Amino acid sequence: MEDEIRDNCGVFGIISRGPCVYDIFNGMDFIQHRGQEYCGIATYDGKIHQVTHHGKAGVSFTAQDLEYLKGNQGIGHVSLWERQPMSWQSRVGDISLAFSGNIINADELIGDLKRQGHSFYRSYNIEVIAKIIMESDDILSGLCNLAERIRGAYALVILSAEGIYAARDVYGFRPLILGKDAGRTAVCSESRAIVNLEMDIIRDVKPGEIVLINDQGVQSLKQLPSPRKAYCAFEWAYTASIDSVMDGLYVQEARNNLGRSLARRDREEGGLEADLVAPVPMSGIGHAVGYHQESGLPYQEVFLYNRYADRSYTQSTQDARKKMAKRKLSILKYAVEGKRILICDDSIVRGTQILYKVRDLKEAGAREVHVRIACPPLMYPCDFGISTRSYDELAARHFFRSGDIDSLDKLRELERWVADQIGADSVKYNGTAAFVAALGLPREDLCLKCFDGVIPVSG
């Protein structure tokens, strides 16, 4: 397994005055970072056309595919786990469905649905969602039933004869954003696709909201009661692209503030003598810029990111992972030799990647390497659609087998252990309180389960 967080998936939907397939194709390209294993498009022109592939959208769809995907409305999906969209003919009409998230009680629901006579292709989460919707008289009541029966996270799009339905679970774990211009209305997991397709952002779909997009624009059909918000805090620290904005907070602003928070901690703890601050590309960039802004340390790249290195297949051995890490990031020796370097990254999962980076910098002549991590230590796997690995793979878990890192003393103890493991001169994380303060959102509106173990979903 690679030593990195792997995203789950992203959705896109659009209704246009003209053929929509190129907008969907390009929209998927703008959210490709959310999942690189599978991609798929469904369009509607009186009937549903669907094509899915194993691989990235930009290299998987052929000219013939795009020619075949006719219609002025459609949806797209990029994924780590499975082929979507999936399509059905049902009592609610012909539908095609794509979603981002994870259903915690999927096994229980599959058991119930099988007892009622339903059958499944592979027992995917998406099949559970579709069967619950298709049991109802119409899509809207199906989406209301879904929200009542499901424990977990979803942001979904449904292509139908009436238009595109879009819905977000009542906690709002996964983002979903609406946009438009004179001839098109769109919905997407990330605002960057909307902006880069030259549309204006309208607003976020609210937690528990069900909307219908058709040639009249966006209609809010239903607002289900939301017991609390649980926006995935990790979206701002790592998952989302730095040029996106979600639920009122720019990703870039959040990452800069997380870097600033790390710099403030260093200052409060007596300051750190270093020559430069550098990011671990790509997701460490915003954090390193924030550290530089707060500390005044010169910002300097020490890694060159190889945009052509393929991360789409799993590396099975330690040696293969090491080689892949080297292919992805090469060292800029000129900036490194003889320097005391502070590097910023988003998180530490297994710890092997950061170990290679520290070792490579030292082998290239760095005098000192200090590591600053924007997220608190990852202590728990994610249940809501981001692959943050199992308990045994999480480095912090090897030190603290149980319990929360709820004090600065415990955090410091862990940091000394991690520094020792990876050969760094020092390691510091943002503690959970500092992390939340840097995001600037109320703690009760965030999911922080992978850091504090608190499951925000009731039931």
Ligand code: SF4
């Ligand atoms: S557990 Fe972590 S990664 Fe998963 S939704 Fe919550 S904050 Fe996000």
